[in-house]
Amino acid sequence: MQYLLRRVGLLLLTLWVALTVNFALPRLMPGNPLELMMGRLGAQGGQIAPSAAKAIARAYGLDNTHSAISQYFTYLHQTAMGHFGLSISLYPEKVSTLIGNELPWTIGLVGTAVVISFVVGTAIGAMAAWRRSGFFDSLLVPTGVMLQAMPAFWLGILLLYFFAYRLGWFNVSSTNEVEARQLASLSGLWAILQASFLPAVALVAVSLGGYIILMRNTMITVMSDDFVKFARAKGLPDRIVATRYAARNAILPVFTNFALSLGFVVAGAIAIEVVFDYPGIADQLLAAVEAEDYPLMQAIFLIIVLGVLLANFVSDLVYVFLDPRIRLGGRS
């Protein structure tokens, strides 16, 4: 229980830091984003009345009539209520609507990639450890190091070039044609599958290395532990010792590193979405940065942070379930 409370505490604290970064950055940097927004709005719709300008400033929390502290609390309050304001580049769309359209695509891509690379990575790592010093294992460490040094987006470019462009196996531009209402239909699903397959492959490939090496190394440590030797001495079949004794315990540290791995999967996903022009929020984030659409950019940043934190929290919950020592309040 205390463990979970601490996790919730860290989650809230991190969220608060992200919010504060969001609030403070535009105010610390030279140049006034408000003027920039005004210029853009002015270019789109002609003159802006001073009263309108004031209203916009207030809407974005940038008016100088209030102190920075009261602006800060207004901002926290608004965000907590889910009010992210209006987009600048796609004015007057609501930021929340824009993100809502793209979020399922990203969750689908990142979620699938994380689950697949975790399952496949730990399985390969465990197998390599079990048959240590074999041919398979000797290839693994160099391969793992190479995989980690590979830029995800570059792999994406190569896949895109050879499989979609040269061989024509995938119609990657199909995502643009998928409308929300089509999503339920069979052809819509097919289009999504076609669009997400290559990005998912690229993402899984670059995420795999870390899981493989981590699992392999913890598994080797566990295999030298007494309880594994004892299980073997009892005459249990190898398969049972490998899965229920060694792998069952070796997976715990891999789980604690889930938090960290997730950050890197997200980093990989950002570049990959851009390469494939995949309609997710990372692609949207880049578009927002280019268009200097600060409200949209800030909201996407918060959503990504929130997503990573929640995923972490879930992995902590699973950890409690997997490790009775924490569940029962045992301490090291």
Added chain:
Amino acid sequence: MKAFLRNKKAVTGLGILVFFALMAIFAGVIDPHDPNNINFTPLAHVSSAHLLGTTPEGQDIFSQLIYSSRATLIVALVTGGLISVVQLFMGVFSGYVGGWVDGVLSTITNIFLVLPGLPLLIVIVAYVQNKSVTTIIVVLTITGWAWGARVLRSQAISLRDRPFMEAARMSGEGRLRIVVFHVVPNMFGVLAANFFGAALYGVLTYTVLQYLGLGDISQLTWGSMLYEAQNDTAFLLHLWLWLLLPGICILLLGTGFGLLNFAVDEVADPRLRRNDPVRSSARTTQAGMPGTTPQSPTTSPLVPPTPGELAPARGGT
């Protein structure tokens, strides 16, 4: 040092690093063309005049590839160095001093650990007007130090209670003196491994930034080459060498740093060496997840992580 040079991974990694260092230093000698010259025949085929052909804008691809090593290497090494300094400060301070200082610094580290680095980087860079190499290095440092700081902290904690530290304290040595003469030298292995890990992080993240067009686009790097290649539809023009080679350079340089990171660990910690059958591969630090400081401390699975800890302390120490 001898053990280091006998390690196959170390020699390979060092070889790769020397190769790119020579490429960066002698770029002008290796290639007579000016990488920024746009007056060559556009889309020239591969020939003795243009080893890899030219871009649609009339730049020589080979000379761009050679000159790109400069900025990438500098950013990698400087970022690695800066991150190491921050890690050393945060890790040693919180691990050795302990108490409330440790509480505060550890919480800060934990927060930076779970904040997704690249999105944070993108948001910061979006507001920065002057996107010089220096700015980028500072931002890379801000977002990339947390992982290694944890490892160093655990190391400092484990050193704190060793008998020779006790002896130093008993003999009346001051705190600062103990930290400088006893703690830091004993962490040299981890520190060096962290440096190479941070350099790998620097290469990869800088490349992504350049590729996304968020860094300094006028700066010639492998990342910006890929950015240009993508923008100039290298696909449609079948200029696949232009897409392939910058990536291979990044992959090679990254692998070099990764191998050195691995090897330093093996050499610095005698328990991790090959000839010890039980411990040889159960290294306490090893390559982590992609795109990061490859330092993921594993625990002995029988010791659960202290509640509230993200990555457990170095096992086996």
